[in-house]
Amino acid sequence: MAHPPAETPGCAVLPPDDPEWSPRERAVLLFLFRGDEVLLIRKKRGLGAGKINGPGGRIDPGETPEQAALRETREEVGLAARNIREAGQLFFQFADGHSIHCTVFTGLEWSGEPVETAEADPFWAPLAALPFDAMWADDRHWFPAMLGERYFRGYFTFDGEAMTGARVDEAPGVR
Numbered sequence: 001m002a003h004p005p006a007e008t009p010g011c012a013v014l015p016p017d018d019p020e021w022s023p024r025e026r027a028v029l030l031f032l033f034r035g036d037e038v039l040l041i042r043k044k045r046g047l048g049a050g051k052i053n054g055p056g057g058r059i060d061p062g063e064t065p066e067q068a069a070l071r072e073t074r075e076e077v078g079l080a081a082r083n084i085r086e087a088g089q090l091f092f093q094f095a096d097g098h099s100i101h102c103t104v105f106t107g108l109e110w111s112g113e114p115v116e117t118a119e120a121d122p123f124w125a126p127l128a129a130l131p132f133d134a135m136w137a138d139d140r141h142w143f144p145a146m147l148g149e150r151y152f153r154g155y156f157t158f159d160g161e162a163m164t165g166a167r168v169d170e171a172p173g174v175r
Helices: 065-077 139-147
Strands: 025-034 037-043 056-058 080-082 085-094 099-107 109-111 120-126 150-159 162-172
Touching: 025 065, 037 065, 056 065, 065 080, 065 099, 065 120, 085 139, 099 139, 139 150, 139 162
Parallel strands: 025 099, 085 150
Antiparallel strands: 025 037, 025 056, 037 120, 080 109, 085 099, 150 162
């Protein structure tokens, strides 16, 4: 049973069943958890440079989303994650025409220690004090579902870095 969608009043929202929508990019995010902390990064370059996010990036041709999440995490922070689980899907439409479909993963197992790279500066953030003010605006909408282990599908519209619409559908207990 899905929760009623959370919507931002007065904003255009990408409908979940729009048959015309197709992403220009496919991407992934992977959030690793250690006790009551989550591994985040300050992104150094590319879309969202300067913002805080999780390790992730584009899916390469021939890769599955899971393979991309493992590769991107190794490249961005030096960790070899394993036994990751899909937590949800994010769909982004930007006013300039760019669009992204992102698969979000979570994990509790990895080897190595986080290291800073040319792409990312990693740090452990307490779950009780997540730095939402330095993150993309959509994170406030879907992070609670991820943290509550509820599968989610989030639909967001942006004009530059300003979020103009948000909708999150959740399915409790679905993984």
